Amino acid sequence: MxxxxxxxxxxxxxxxxxxxxxxxxxxxxxxxxxxxxxxxxxxxxxxxxxxxxxxxxxxxxxxxxxxxxxxxxxxxxxxxxxxxxxxxxxxxxxxxxxxxxxxxxxxxxxxxxxxxxxxxxxxxxxxxxxxxxxxxxxxxxxxxxxxxxxxxxxxxxxxxxxxxxxxxxxxRICRAPYREELVGYLRKVEKGLCRNCRERIKKNPLRVFDCKVEGCRHLLREAPELISVLxxxxxxxxxxxxxxxxxxxxxxxxxxxxxxxxxxxxxxxxxxxxxxxxxxxxxxxxxxxxxxxxxxxxxxxxxxxxxxxxxxxxxxxxxSGLKGYEDKSLDLFIITTSHHLRFETIKRLDILRHQGFSAEMDHLPRSMKAQMRLADKLRAKIVIFIGEDEIRKGVLGVRDMATSSQEEVPFEDLLDYLYQKLGRKEKWGARG
Ligand SMILES: [Zn+2]
Ligand SMILES: [Zn+2]
Missing domain, CATH: 3.30.930.10 (Bira Bifunctional Protein; Domain 2)
Known part of the structure; x- marks a missing residue:
């Protein structure tokens, strides 16, 4: 550091x-x-x-x-x-x-x-x-x-x-006579007041109540109160x-x-x-x-x-132990370990975000295990794997993090699968 x-x-x-x-x-x-x-x-x-x-x-x-x-x-x-x-x-x-x-x-x-x-x-x-x-x-x-x-x-x-x-x-009506009464009181105790308060007697006596000096606060306990002369x-x-x-x-x-x-x-x-x-x-x-x-x-x-x-x-x-907010979670995290499949990954990520899912991938070249840890940390609900095998078969590996169950979902069925698992989302400027 x-x-x-x-x-x-x-x-x-x-x-x-x-x-x-x-x-x-x-x-x-x-x-x-x-x-x-x-x-x-x-x-x-x-x-x-x-x-x-x-x-x-x-x-x-x-x-x-x-x-x-x-x-x-x-x-x-x-x-x-x-x-x-x-x-x-x-x-x-x-x-x-x-x-x-x-x-x-x-x-x-x-x-x-x-x-x-x-x-x-x-x-x-x-x-x-x-x-x-x-x-x-x-x-x-x-x-x-x-x-x-x-x-x-x-x-x-x-x-x-x-x-x-x-x-x-x-x-205005009740404050004028009160002001006089207060000034009268303050004059009596003037010696015990701080310099600011002595200044306030002339300029704006009501402001003595703002004073934070203990001596003034003590003297003001006995001061006349506006509430009693309304x-x-x-x-x-x-x-x-x-x-x-x-x-x-x-x-x-x-x-x-x-x-x-x-x-x-x-x-x-x-x-x-x-x-x-x-x-x-x-x-x-x-x-x-x-x-x-x-x-x-x-x-x-x-x-x-x-x-x-x-x-x-x-x-x-x-x-008071009130958190106020809910912990954030992520709908999906996409994992790939193959460098050239990152193009495919970012494309999928973009499509899913436009469908209104919160989604993330790891931009740093980390191992599969490290990416899983990141997905866990972000509290991802679903993790999608994109690998050579999956691409060849035209499927995606999809893992439900709550149940730890994993299955292969064909490309074209992914959205339906996600709707079923996560519900439909409000689309944000969906393409096409
Ligand atoms: Zn009044
Ligand atoms: Zn004071």
Whole structure:
């Protein structure tokens, strides 16, 4: 083995087999459920104008102030790799005047996000999300439906003992007096806060709840909670969300400390926590953002959504002993030991692949025994031998690997034999 000259950047990873299979399973199952709940896929750029994230996520958030990968172009424009997908979807929703169509609208987007964070287990600089957004409905039943979908996806993956944490972030009306109350409290304990938090008192006091410094966290335990000062409308909305969750049989835990690290959230916010992960244990989270479309230059349209962290979900599955994927097997493996019969072999292989069978041969000049081992390793169901004798007789040696029974099958009967053993396959661009 050689010492690698290049390695992947810190906080990124190469996703290899079998991890890649589990992730594909997460995405496949999510797609199936998203289809069931009438969501449409939207593919948005992996980078946007920096300004969009500053406006959308908020200038004083950790994400925007410290964690974005920004870069310029020759014209002096500033771009940022997306730290989340909601802003991009909202931007597209406005740009393409999708708000003129009937509401609500449901979109999802799957792909990598980027944050310049300190990497640790379950936290990466390039991480993958399934992002789900619903635009154009302020009704509490929608909050409950979106949360139900999030839980449904985890259920479908077999994850158990998850905790759904729920909170309300209120609206513009109830947040203003709360902000004052919080600032009053923070001023009292200012000396004990870290420098960042002291800065936050002036810029954006709610962001102190994002602080990871133990001293700050300790002081914040006594801080006033928004949930206890919600306005009448927000209170009613929250009560209804809980009722709808109740009728669907969804358990939740009220947690006033769930504030999420983004400015755009209003009313319902939620997190799903997995018991099998350590400090980074949130596998899915989201909330309502009733002002975001307007803040990004669109009409006043309510919205909400969530993101599932694919990396952490996969890790939670792995730790819970959930494989997620099925071991791959191969329909056929063709063996030949004669060099000049390789033309015949590759021709047969090509025909069979066009008939929709997964098929493989050994391109390296290996012995019959070594080729058998390879067929075994690939979990081939049928092995076909092409040898001088067989060609002369116009037959193929065919071995059923499950029963170890071997027989000679005439060339022209091979397909029927395979259909009988393996069933008919969907043809892929079959020739002729
Ligand atoms: Zn309110
Ligand atoms: Zn702090």
């Amino acid at each position: 050689v010492e690698p000259k290049y390695v992947a950047p810190t906080g990124t990873s190469d996703i290899l087999y079998p991890e890649v299979e589990r992730r594909n399973c997460i995405v496949d199952k999510a797609r199936r459920l998203l289809d069931l709940y009438c969501y449409q896929e939207m593919i948005v750029p992996t980078f946007e104008h920096t300004e969009l994230f500053v406006r959308g996520i908020g200038e004083a958030t950790d994400i925007v102030s410290k964690e974005m990968y920004t870069f310029g172009d020759q014209r002096g424009s500033s771009f940022a790799l997306r730290p989340e997908a909601t802003s991009g979807i909202v931007r597209a929703f406005i740009e393409h005047s999708l708000y003129t169509k009937s509401m609500p609208q449901k979109y999802f987007c799957i792909g990598p996000m980027f944050r310049k964070e300190k990497p640790q287990a379950g936290r990466y600089r390039e991480f993958y999300q399934i992002d789900v957004e619903l635009l154009g409905a302020a009704q509490p039943s929608v909050d409950a439906e979106v949360i139900a979908l999030l839980m449904h996806i985890f259920q479908d993956l077999g994850l158990k003992n998850l905790t759904l944490k729920l909170n309300s972030m209120g609206c 306005c009448a409308q927000c209170q009613e909305h929250f009560e209804e969300v809980k009722k709808y969750l109740g009728v669907m049989g969804l358990d939740y835990e009220l947690d006033p400390k769930v504030v999420r690290g983004l400015d755009y959230y209003t009313r319902s916010v939620f997190e799903v926590v997995s018991p099998s992960l350590g400090a980074q244990n949130v596998i899915g989270a989201g909330g309502r953002y009733d002002y975001l479309v307007e803040d990004c230059g669109g009409p006043p349209i309510a919205g909400l959504g969530f993101a599932i962290g694919i990396d952490r979900t996969s890790l939670a599955m792995k730790r």
